[in-house]
Amino acid sequence: MFGIQKLSNRENSFDFLRLMAALAVLVSHHFPLSGEPEPIIPIFNDTLGGIAVEIFFIMSGFLIYNSLIRNSNWAPFFSARILRLMPNLLVALVFTSILMLFWFGNFSNISAYINYITRNCFMFFNGVVYQIPGVLEGRPNESVNGSLWTLPYEFWMYTVLFGVFYFKPILRVVLCIALIALFGYLAINGKWDETFQFFNVHPSTAATGKLGLQFFSGVIIAILWPYFFERKRVDYHLVVTALGLVMTIYMVPGVLFSIAVAMLIIYIAMLKAFSFFSKVGDCSYGVYIFAFPVQQISILAIDGFYLSMVTSVFVTILMGYCSWHLYEKRMMLLRFSLARVLMLPFSAFHGVRKTLSLD
Structure with missing residues (x-):
């Protein structure tokens, strides 16, 4: 029932869950963007958007580990990650800049728009730029x-996982458990306004802990999956039921709680119930990355909280599917071509070394 081969033939509900998570982020953000307090979800003690982002990271950890199982070469791995993140990011930056430029009409400040685009293209090393002077000033959120804040975290989680993968399987488990313990500690004891320097990025200790904990919870499930669940050594239904009871009894977010949530999410994602969503494409990243600016303009243009929210939902879903079919899936077909380009400097270096050794 739960074979890993379902990940390659898309007979699963991952695309559906990703879309639901992206829409949950949109709904959650609409409150503070409208000047209203963002609702907190009981038990989880987090906003709907915060929970949705954690679901993204759980699924990402699970799927990226299985991607490494299929091809562990560094060049195809990073080319796939670059082509998944960067094209839509660049389009979103340019689109939103043009939208804001014409909406607010501050053409004299064009250099700020250029800075917003260029700086955010390198956000993984320089941090995220959120504001453009003269745009959205005086709004509840400017x-x-x-x-965009989650993208650097996601990229560096990919990189850490790639490093972990190159150890033997038993060491991968040990390292993942150690990372889960570390991130769990940061999730519990870290603070959102407490940061540390990493390149020119200043990640929050609390955010690093929470997102890292969810990501590597997904990874540890992916590592153990073939040994326990795929070979039916353990009944996955019983495990999920037991973890559900653990969540019900303790109801305190922590490492065990997070792994229980991750198990439930992967259980739902591996079902065929909503596999039909995969037939029309994966619009989740497009919805996630376009929603925030679309909501900002919708709230300015449309009176009524729910009308502007519903408008934002329809517009961003349309944009998400358009981005997927127009360029996202086409870009992913170029990953091996980009991989060859990434390997050129190393191939040249290897050729020089070979020549020198012959001399």
């Missing part, structure tokens, strides 16, 4: 696209 960020052009506040959703």
Whole structure:
């Protein structure tokens, strides 16, 4: 029932869950963007958007580990990650900049728009730029696209996982458990306004802990999956039921709680119930990355909280599917071509070394 081969033939509900998570982020953000307090979900003690982002990271950890199982070469791995993140990011930055430029009409400040685009293209090393002077000033939230904050975390989680993968399987488990313990500690004891320097990025200790804990919870499930669940050594239904009871009894977010949530999410994602969503494409990243600026403009243009929210939902879903079919899936077909380009400097270096050794 739960074979890993379902990940390659898309007979699963991952695309559906990703879309639901992206829409949950949109709904959650609409409150503070409208000047209303963002609702907190009981038990989880987090906002709907915060929970949705954690679901993204759980699924990402699970799927990226299985991607490494299929091809562990560094060049195809990073080319796939670059082509998944960067094309839509660049389009979103340019689109939202043009939208804001014409909406607010501050053409004299064009250099700020250029800075917003160029700086955010390198956000993984320089941090995220959220504001453009003269844009959205005086609004409850002045960020052009506040959703960008998760992308550097996601990219560096990919990189850490790639490093972990090159150890033997038993060491991968040990390292993942150690990372889960570390991130769990940061999730519990870290603070959102407490940061540390990493390149020119200043990640929050609390955010690093929470997102890292969810990501590597997904990874540890992916590592153990073939040994326990795929070979039916353990009944997955019983495990999920037991973890559900653990969540019900303790109801305190922590490492065990997070792994229980991750198990439930992967259980739902591996079902065929909503596999039909995969037939029309994966619009989740497009919805996630376009929603925030679309909401900012919708709230300015449309009176009524729920009308502007519903408008934002329809517009961003349309944009998400358009981005997927127009360029996202086409870009992913270029990953091996980009991989060859990434390997050129190393191939040249290897050729020089070979020549020198012959001499």
